[in-house]
Amino acid sequence: MSYLVAKFYDKMLATAEEVCLRDWRRELLKNISGNVLEIGAGTGSNIKFYPSSVSSLVLSEPDKHMRHQLEQKMTNTKLNITLASGSAEKIEAQDESFDVVVSTLVCCSVTNLEKALAEIKRVLTVNGLLIFLEHVAADQGTKRRRWQNIINPFWRKLAGNCHLNRETESAILAAGFEIMEIKRESMRKVISVVRPTIRGIAIKTH
Numbered sequence: 001m002s003y004l005v006a007k008f009y010d011k012m013l014a015t016a017e018e019v020c021l022r023d024w025r026r027e028l029l030k031n032i033s034g035n036v037l038e039i040g041a042g043t044g045s046n047i048k049f050y051p052s053s054v055s056s057l058v059l060s061e062p063d064k065h066m067r068h069q070l071e072q073k074m075t076n077t078k079l080n081i082t083l084a085s086g087s088a089e090k091i092e093a094q095d096e097s098f099d100v101v102v103s104t105l106v107c108c109s110v111t112n113l114e115k116a117l118a119e120i121k122r123v124l125t126v127n128g129l130l131i132f133l134e135h136v137a138a139d140q141g142t143k144r145r146r147w148q149n150i151i152n153p154f155w156r157k158l159a160g161n162c163h164l165n166r167e168t169e170s171a172i173l174a175a176g177f178e179i180m181e182i183k184r185e186s187m188r189k190v191i192s193v194v195r196p197t198i199r200g201i202a203i204k205t206h
Contacts, residue, residue, distance in 0.1 A: 034099030040106030044073035117175035
């Protein structure tokens with residue numbers, strides 16, 4: 001299944017990238033600098049938006065089929081990039097190694113979100129930033145949330161463990177981050193249950 005997800009991932013999101021995701025990625029990444037880690041880098045959709053102020057970039061992706069596509073996109077940039085295979089729950093880095101960690105459309109599919117956020121916090125320097133763009137659970141009591149809950153068990157099996165009803169904003173706060181900036185918006189050109197998103201910047205304060 002992971003082969004199929006990797007093969008068709010870019011095509012499935014192509015229209016959403018064109019109408020909103022591309023601009024969201026560009027805006028989130030334009031001002032970052034220093035040593036940067038991207039977890040769940042997937043097929044490399046963010047690579048072209050990293051600015052030259054990034055001194056080193058580690059792209060971590062545990063799925064070998066996704067990594068194959070990543071390797072191809074890495075050849076088209078002048079950034080200092082290292083490819084890693086660690087999971088979000090077990091990041092291959094020492095404590096306080098990075099100034100910025102980037103997570104885009106990743107938290108929905110990690111096996112253990114709390115552990116992944118704890119690992120992100122571990123590898124960030126004090127005052128380091130978590131840049132996030134995630135599709136999330138709809139508001140409690142809404143029709144969309146009810147459908148997310150109903151569909152979720154089947155969706156996870158078909159979409160690489162992607163959860164439709166994860167409350168990622170609450171999880172980020174519970175992990176001890178302070179959210180500096182957040183926007184809530186509907187991802188256009190995707191099915192209704194995937195549309196709610198959050199994006200922004202959280203800081204590790206201690």
